[in-house]
């Protein structure tokens with residue numbers, strides 16, 4: 001493990017390299033513990049660079065075997081090599097020369113899953129962000145683009161499948177035991193997009209013909225026996241390829257496209273050129289083993305990685321500060337894809353929920369950073385919800401401001417200008433400015449200023465003048481390193497609704513810029529005045545969640561109820577309902593803390609029942625409305641002095657009130673929604689299951705016993721219904737015989753499949769209450785559990801720390817102490833994973849004082865431990881900072 005170097009990287013220090021590497025030839029002689037890599041690099045000295053400038057290459061835990069230039073071995077005085085750096089001073093005079101570097105690496109010992117490693121016996125690579133330097137010495141940075149030719153030699157028996165980027169060139173025999181394959185990728189690419197896979201794998205294949213008639217061979221490689229579980233991913237891939245042609249005019253550019261699923265992977269998946277490597281969680285699915293949300297996740301991630309071929313690969317990032325250039329944009333593209341494949345409104349609400357759950361707490365906590373950070377100590381810690389999710393929201397706002405046509409024109413211009421280049425956010429913004437003839441410098445603050453802006457809004461209707469005024473005030477709190485903020489350009493989609501529920505179109509608007517249904521807020525304080533408004537309207541603001549802001553509006557409760565019933569924008573309806581529910585839940589928390597029972601009014605209970613019963617609405621939308629804000633949503637909205645036990649009590653009380661009030665119609669609807677016919681993962685069927693499974697939870701609460709959930713568990717023919725029933729049994733009736741029986745049945749059925757067992761681990765880790773800690777400790781000793789496997793660690797430790805508010809935040813602080821020890825253990829093997837899990841403590845300051853002190857002490861234990869990785873040290877210091 002590399003321990004902290006204390007180095008800080010700054011955007012303003014960016015400088016191009018003195019040398020380029022236009023061509024890279026790699027020969028891998030693969031052996032489990034002793035792999036030899038011969039890199040032959042064509043090195044080019046940039047014009048104007050003096051010959052005295054050394055060539056300094058990055059490395060990480062490398063062992064140098066030999067070094068030569070233009071075929072002649074280099075003398076010992078000509079270079080200096082350490083495991084993490086190679087400096088060559090004895091360079092030839094000509095500006096172009098060939099450098100040959102031979103290194104030795106040990107894939108089996110590589111437990112941090114960066115560089116070349118083995119996962120269940122399969123050799124695979126992960127190079128983003130700085131993993132290539134663990135394979136050979138290189139200019140391992142995204143602005144150095146090279147054309148790669150790769151030759152892989154390996155055991156025929158251990159590795160019948162040999163894959164790399166680009167197109168296959170040649171395969172052949174090397175005697176009785178070994179064979180080779182050669183791959184060539186004609187598209188220059190940065191080293192982080194390099195990939196190699198070698199192993200014994202099953203596969204499925206298909207093909208796609210692009211719109212210009214190029215036939216592309218597609219294949220997905222998985223563990224033997226799991227081929228059928230890759231069919232949905234293949235279908236999603238073909239739909240993605242078609243969609244990128246239709247929606248963005250982007251065609252695929254190689255003869256083959258390969259995907260490999262591996263079981264040890266730090267992230268979701270990786271967009272290596274022509275050879276995407278996936279966490280198997282985002283490839284494998286069938287009715288028996290995957291839930292509807294697994295299917296949706298696979299569709300989204302397959303699309304995301306495929307879309308990177310243009311946004312990320314053909315146009316890459318100049319440096320890692322520009323990470324959102326590829327990630328925010330590609331998330332935006334995969335969101336649009338899923339919205340087109342499914343229900344747009346439901347998809348949008350799901351996005352808003354995710355953004356608020358993961359990005360908003362980042363923005364208000366100690367790890368807050370701009371969408372484009374200006375400094376980092378460890379780039380691995382910046383693959384965040386801010387860079388990805390908020391980065392996508394920023395692109396979405398550009399489209400809202402420009403409109404779909406100009407947005408597309410801007411994207412086309414961006415592709416045209418920067419294809420084959422390593423670009424910056426400035427380049428991206430410029431393309432839209434030029435395409436639209438607009439100036440976006442104020443808008444660009446969205447990339448620079450961290451934090452979630454808050455809009456305070458008040459309204460004034462003048463019946464005599466027939467005008468309706470909306471007054472805005474925007475504010476943005478200080479974040480680490482940014483004390484003073486400037487006002488931003490916030491596009492606010494809106495509608496005015498008349499008493500009859502119909503949209504009112506104002507005669508005119510003055511005081512602010514209004515284009516169509518968008519108000520452009522640009523100053524700290526601004527007022528827009530609509531004229532020709534015959535009756536007092538109900539305003540619906542931030543329709544479609546048009547900007548990642550919080551809204552503090554003084555809209556009366558009756559208006560919120562009106563919007564929850566009548567807003568023509570489903571996102572607006574859901575936002576109004578959520579606001580009402582959250583207010584009720586927070587009031588309940590306060591009463592519980594004062595030793596009283598929460599008060600629950602009939603209107604809100606009735607409203608939920610009304611929406612759930614409304615057959616004109618999409619079941620998926622009704623399911624979203626029936627699912628109350630979660631415990632962490634409530635905590636986030638409260639902001640400080642959180643007592644998770646009181647939050648849970650308040651939420652449970654509202655669930656119970658709704659359940660009891662509507663037990664009869666809910667039971668009828670539950671029966672009516674039963675699955676008929678064969679399982680299909682399509683959005684409509686998934687929506688019906690989501691509604692039915694949400695009803696199951698309420699009905700079980702109303703009935704006060706586990707029989708309904710137990711019956712559903714044992715009758716289910718698909719994982720969505722089975723997992724939902726298991727959740728109700730374990731979370732509502734944990735410790736009961738029915739819960740134990742279902743857990744045993746699940747283990748008996750899926751005990752051979754660790755990926756499926758992750759649901760079993762998470763389900764138990766998230767059972768509310770203090771007892772979960774002992775369960776988690778027991779499960780760590782389960783034969784399928786291993787802290788080394790990222791999916792296992794996330795399913796048990798990650799789920800416990802992020803999705804079990806009462807269990808993790810036990811008042812005695814025991815869970816924090818356990819968590820601390822576990823993080824330190826993981827850090828010894830896999831720093832990236834440890835650091836990511838540790839972010840679960842980022843909101844520690846918002847806890848009530850007793851828990852806050854326990855959390856602080858646990859963090860201090862980590863901070864004071866010796867031999868911390870750069871990754872964990874960076875997170876812990878910023879979290880405490």
Ligand code: PHE
Pocket residue numbers: 126128129267268269270271304305327383
């Ligand atoms: N670039 C990957 C994606 O967003 C994520 C990733 C980052 C994977 C770093 C591995 C390592 O699709």
Ligand code: ZN
Pocket residue numbers: 304308326327330
């Ligand atoms: Zn990505």
